[in-house]
Amino acid sequence: xxxxxxxxxxxxxxxxxxxxxxxxxxxxxxxxxxxxxxxxxxxxxxxxxxxxxxxxxxxxxxxxxxxxxxxxxxxxxxxxxxxxxxxxxxxxxxxxxxxxxxxxxxxxxxxxxxxxxxxxxxxxxxxxxxxxxxxxxxxxxxxxxxxxxxxxxxxxxxxxxxxxxxxxxxxxxxxxxxxxxxxxxxxxxxxxxxxxxxxxxxxxxxxxxxxxxxxxxxxxxxxxxxxxxxxxxxxxxxxxxxxxxxxxxxxxxxxxxxxxxxxxxxxxxxxxxxxxxxxxxxxxxxxxxxxxxxxxxxxxxxxxxxxxxxxxxxxxxxxxxxxxxxxxxxxxxxxxxxxxxxxxxxxxxxxxxxxxxxxxxxxxxxxxxxxxxxxxxxxxxxxxxxxxxxxxxxxxxxxxxxxxxxxxxxxxxxxxxxxxxxxxxxxxxxxxxxxxxxxxxxxxxxxxxxxxxxxxxxxxxxxxxxxxxxxxxxxxxxxxxxxxxxxxxxxxxxxxxxxxxxxxxxxxxxxxxxxxxxxxxxxxxxxxxxxxxxxxxxxxxxxxxxxxxxx
Amino acid sequence: xxxxxxxxxxxxxxxxxxxxxxxxxxxxxxxxxxxxxxxxxxxxxxxxxxxxxxxxxxxxxxxxxxxxxxxxxxxxxxxxxxxxxxx
Numbered sequence: 001x002x003x004x005x006x007x008x009x010x011x012x013x014x015x016x017x018x019x020x021x022x023x024x025x026x027x028x029x030x031x032x033x034x035x036x037x038x039x040x041x042x043x044x045x046x047x048x049x050x051x052x053x054x055x056x057x058x059x060x061x062x063x064x065x066x067x068x069x070x071x072x073x074x075x076x077x078x079x080x081x082x083x084x085x086x087x088x089x090x091x092x093x094x095x096x097x098x099x100x101x102x103x104x105x106x107x108x109x110x111x112x113x114x115x116x117x118x119x120x121x122x123x124x125x126x127x128x129x130x131x132x133x134x135x136x137x138x139x140x141x142x143x144x145x146x147x148x149x150x151x152x153x154x155x156x157x158x159x160x161x162x163x164x165x166x167x168x169x170x171x172x173x174x175x176x177x178x179x180x181x182x183x184x185x186x187x188x189x190x191x192x193x194x195x196x197x198x199x200x201x202x203x204x205x206x207x208x209x210x211x212x213x214x215x216x217x218x219x220x221x222x223x224x225x226x227x228x229x230x231x232x233x234x235x236x237x238x239x240x241x242x243x244x245x246x247x248x249x250x251x252x253x254x255x256x257x258x259x260x261x262x263x264x265x266x267x268x269x270x271x272x273x274x275x276x277x278x279x280x281x282x283x284x285x286x287x288x289x290x291x292x293x294x295x296x297x298x299x300x301x302x303x304x305x306x307x308x309x310x311x312x313x314x315x316x317x318x319x320x321x322x323x324x325x326x327x328x329x330x331x332x333x334x335x336x337x338x339x340x341x342x343x344x345x346x347x348x349x350x351x352x353x354x355x356x357x358x359x360x361x362x363x364x365x366x367x368x369x370x371x372x373x374x375x376x377x378x379x380x381x382x383x384x385x386x387x388x389x390x391x392x393x394x395x396x397x398x399x400x401x402x403x404x405x406x407x408x409x410x411x412x413x414x415x416x417x418x419x420x421x422x423x424x425x426x427x428x429x430x431x432x433x434x435x436x437x438x439x440x441x442x443x444x445x446x447x448x449x450x451x452x453x454x455x456x457x458x459x460x461x462x463x464x465x466x467x468x469x470x471x472x473x474x475x476x477x478x479x480x481x482x483x484x485x486x487x488x489x490x491x492x493x494x495x496x497x498x499x500x501x502x503x504x505x506x507x508x509x510x511x512x513x514x515x516x517x518x519x520x521x522x523x524x525x526x527x528x529x530x531x532x533x534x535x536x537x538x539x540x541x542x543x544x545x546x547x548x549x550x551x
Numbered sequence: 552x553x554x555x556x557x558x559x560x561x562x563x564x565x566x567x568x569x570x571x572x573x574x575x576x577x578x579x580x581x582x583x584x585x586x587x588x589x590x591x592x593x594x595x596x597x598x599x600x601x602x603x604x605x606x607x608x609x610x611x612x613x614x615x616x617x618x619x620x621x622x623x624x625x626x627x628x629x630x631x632x633x634x635x636x637x638x
């Protein structure tokens with residue numbers, strides 16, 4: 001890359017100019033090639049900061065959150081269900097509802113015996129904490145699916161997604177660093193946004209969104225890489241543990257399990273009642289502080305129960321743990337959240353990335369920062385096209401095929417993906433509740449809609465495509481509260497009065513997003529009606545004069 | 552209450568910092584900035600941001616307080632930029 005730039009830099013450019021130019025080249029092309037994937041990651045990741053709120057909206061049949069249940073009773077209810085659902089399992093995991101991160105009790109299990117009557121070898125269930133039964137609610141991927149999409153990319157296998165997401169994240173970091181290098185006036189232009197100046201305005205917008213959110217962008221990108229470090233640098237583990245799956249699980253166990261875990265004795269033993277360990281744990285941590293109970297080898301003489309504390313009080317995502325003997329109920333270990341400094345650094349970065357500790361206001365700031373990142377990627381993509389369209393129109397050339405392609409992908413992604421997400425919410429309410437494959441089809445609707453918008457953007461003249469698709473986005477988002485009112489009980493008329501801000505917040509946010517699309521559409525409609533397409537060449541060429549744009 | 556204070560201080564601090572720059576000062580006051588005014592706006596701006604940081608930390612502790620403040624700076628910064636651009 002350096003070499004290619006030194007060819008184009010010319011003899012008069014000093015080494016500094018050459019370096020900057022190389023960085024500009026890298027920034028431009030890495031940004032363009034990965035921009036659309038990054039846009040998807042930013043949009044769905046940002047939505048993911050409200051995953052459980054979206055979950056609730058998408059299952060309107062659910063009762064109010066059960067975050068005030070009594071721990072011992074709930075544990076007993078969940079355990080009874082696990083005994084029935086997953087006999088002879090290697091692991092039972094009970095999550096207690098603590099706060100917005102876990103609204104209802106949940107269990108999962110691994111290594112159960114189907115011969116002994118288990119419903120599946122491994123599985124998970126969200127349960128009604130009051131009676132231990134399943135919720136009667138529609139099947140949906142919910143907000144979890146949007147959140148998962150930002151790193152699993154939905155249709156791809158784990159390995160494929162890891163490669164693409166890893167590559168995109170790495171080049172996101174490259175984009176940030178090269179962006180800082182080529183942005184000469186970070187402080188001088190900190191507050192500068194000059195509207196109505198074509199390409200210059202897009203550059204200003206790109207700079208402002210990038211610089212304002214820079215701490216967040218750097219944090220989210222770097223921590224994203226740390227998150228996946230074991231997947232991206234597998235050889236480090238292989239070198240010390242070996243290449244087999246078994247070696248890998250040994251490594252995972254050593255890193256993540258508390259000390260004192262033992263293999264099963266393969267002799268039966270009666271699991272102790274959880275009441276006493278829960279009481280002694282709550283005596284140490286306080287009532288309602290238990291997030292989960294992780295039972296290893298239940299029914300074996302070597303059973304162990306790991307209690308984990310809620311993580312709402314620290315940025316780090318690792319919590320205090322207590323390990324009990326599963327037979328005698330004796331407390332074996334009390335484990336601090338940070339076992340080593342390197343693990344602690346990892347936990348803090350992952351905690352920062354996930355933001356599970358964030359209360360409502362900080363959560364909104366996370367969401368807002370995510371939007372800044374989304375805007376950064378979107379303006380970068382638009383800038384690439386605006387710059388080249390201006391150049392080709394100034395020269396009187398026809399717009400080349402590459403530019404056309406980018407413009408079409410831009411409109412089909414920057415507007416099309418949000419329209420797809422709105423369609424996902426519409427599908428949630430319009431697909432029949434008892435339709436077997438409804439959860440899968442909700443997502444299919446998202447991607448089919450996105451595909452259609454891409455097609456529409458490809459077939460329409462570019463300005464018409466922007467306006468019409470944005471109009472579509474305005475309507476699709478703004479009408480969601482109405483759709484909710486027509487298809488469920490928990491509409492704004494109720495949620496606002498009950499003060500249920502999670503559900504009311506969803507409706508209000510969707511309405512605001514629709515309103516924002518509408519405002520942008522109106523703005524562009526006026527702007528473009530004043531300057532018909534053939535005049536833009538003149539308009540943009542005026543502004544491309546550096547003396548003019550510096551004013 | 553502290554939260555509101557922190558938000559207002561962040562916004563005021565950033566606005567003052569923007570006014571310490573000739574380009575924005577001209578736009579608001581229609582005249583070039585004097586050397587003294589520059590120093591005053593700048594000091595006032597940093598004082599406001601610093602006070603907002605202290606208030607955030609007092610409210611939510613070191614780790615979360617700093618994060619909260621950074622988020623506020625992004626939000627208030629965007630508000631200042633939009634006001635300067637479209638007022």
